[in-house]
Amino acid sequence: MKTLRTLLSAATLALTLLLPTSNLLAKEAPPEVQDPVAEKRIQALSEELRCLVCQNQNIADSNADLAQDLRRELRGMIQAGKSDKEIIDFMVARYGDFVLYRPPVKGLTLMLWGGPAFLLLLGLIALFTYLRKRNQVVAEQRPLSEEENRRLSAMLADQADEAQKNNK
Amino acid sequence: MNKFLWPLVGFIALVVLLAVGLNLNPREVPSPLVGKPAPLFKLARTDADQPAFGPADMQGKVWMLNVWSSWCVSCRQEHPLLVAMSKRQLVPLIGLNYKEVRGDSDIDVSKMSIDVESAQARLRAQAWLSKHGNPYDLTVLDVDGRVGMDYGVYGVPETYVIDKQGVIRFKQTGPITPDILEKKLLPLIAELNKA
Numbered sequence: 055m056k057t058l059r060t061l062l063s064a065a066t067l068a069l070t071l072l073l074p075t076s077n078l079l080a081k082e083a084p085p086e087v088q089d090p091v092a093e094k095r096i097q098a099l100s101e102e103l104r105c106l107v108c109q110n111q112n113i114a115d116s117n118a119d120l121a122q123d124l125r126r127e128l129r130g131m132i133q134a135g136k137s138d139k140e141i142i143d144f145m146v147a148r149y150g151d152f153v154l155y156r157p158p159v160k161g162l163t164l165m166l167w168g169g170p171a172f173l174l175l176l177g178l179i180a181l182f183t184y185l186r187k188r189n190q191v192v193a194e195q196r197p198l199s200e201e202e203n204r205r206l207s208a209m210l211a212d213q214a215d216e217a218q219k220n221n222k
Numbered sequence: 223m224n225k226f227l228w229p230l231v232g233f234i235a236l237v238v239l240l241a242v243g244l245n246l247n248p249r250e251v252p253s254p255l256v257g258k259p260a261p262l263f264k265l266a267r268t269d270a271d272q273p274a275f276g277p278a279d280m281q282g283k284v285w286m287l288n289v290w291s292s293w294c295v296s297c298r299q300e301h302p303l304l305v306a307m308s309k310r311q312l313v314p315l316i317g318l319n320y321k322e323v324r325g326d327s328d329i330d331v332s333k334m335s336i337d338v339e340s341a342q343a344r345l346r347a348q349a350w351l352s353k354h355g356n357p358y359d360l361t362v363l364d365v366d367g368r369v370g371m372d373y374g375v376y377g378v379p380e381t382y383v384i385d386k387q388g389v390i391r392f393k394q395t396g397p398i399t400p401d402i403l404e405k406k407l408l409p410l411i412a413e414l415n416k417a
Binding site: 106107109119120123124127146147148149150151152 | 248251252253254255321324325367371372373374376377
């Protein structure tokens with residue numbers, strides 16, 4: 055009987071310890087927009103936008119104050135029925151193209167977008183010229199002529215003589 | 223050229239490229255607002271009895287807008303320079319107090335009404351200015367940071383130079399240094415005043 059009572063009180067204690075924690079963990083406010091389509095748009099847009107405070111995070115991931123403000127603004131604009139383009143323009147007007155994870159193709163970003171393709175092209179050209187040169191070298195490697203063979207053996211014989219002299 | 227020299231040339235080019243890249247400041251994001259009209263606003267001043275202030279009130283003058291906050295450490299670093307500058311009376315300096323209460327990570331404003339927050343922001347801003355000196359002709363309170371957002375503020379302090387037509391001509395993110403003040407800001411202001 056006593057063990058049962060201890061067990062019961064232990065269980066109650068465990069429960070009382072557990073319950074408030076789960077309440078504390080659930081501190082985050084429920085989303086204001088219940089519309090799942092709007093939620094999806096908020097998520098998609100905030101993943102496309104860079105947080106300027108922690109520059110390698112988007113505003114969906116970042117906990118910086120500015121990111122929270124921008125998420126709130128985003129939500130407000132979606133509720134007000136703004137289109138994706140209007141929202142992106144709003145952000146770009148304030149923070150520049152830098153706010154976009156996918157910057158637009160224009161003069162300033164040409165190197166960014168074209169750079170990898172340009173480097174690949176350069177590499178391919180280098181590869182082909184190298185291969186062609188090597189083919190020429192291989193083509194030039196013909197067997198030695200009679201005359202050349204004779205000269206070669208004479209040279210080798212000379213060298214062998216010299217080596218023998220040195221050894222003595 | 224010797225073909226063994228080419229890898230060396232390539233290596234040096236790479237080193238130069240990396241050295242330049244590492245010495246650039248990634249925080250220096252060019253503002254799209256330079257050359258655009260300063261966003262309009264109408265905000266309450268720290269001196270409560272005065273009417274609300276907006277950029278329209280500065281039409282025809284070259285002026286500086288400095289975004290600051292009492293919780294901002296770099297602002298404190300920049301402040302003596304602003305105080306010294308204001309004594310020379312070169313240019314009207316307007317303060318934009320940015321998210322004074324809700325920007326302070328020690329304070330939870332989720333249960334605070336906007337009126338209470340505004341009142342607190344005013345008191346805190348006034349106290350800070352009387353403690354550290356007030357270089358501003360006037361300071362307005364951007365309690366929720368919405369005006370700051372229109373100005374593309376992402377790291378206080380930030381400073382804007384606005385010309386007679388109300389167009390932003392320069393933006394500085396981060397504290398102004400004596401060097402920037404003497405070599406960039408003051409010459410620009412002198413030039414804009416002539417125009």
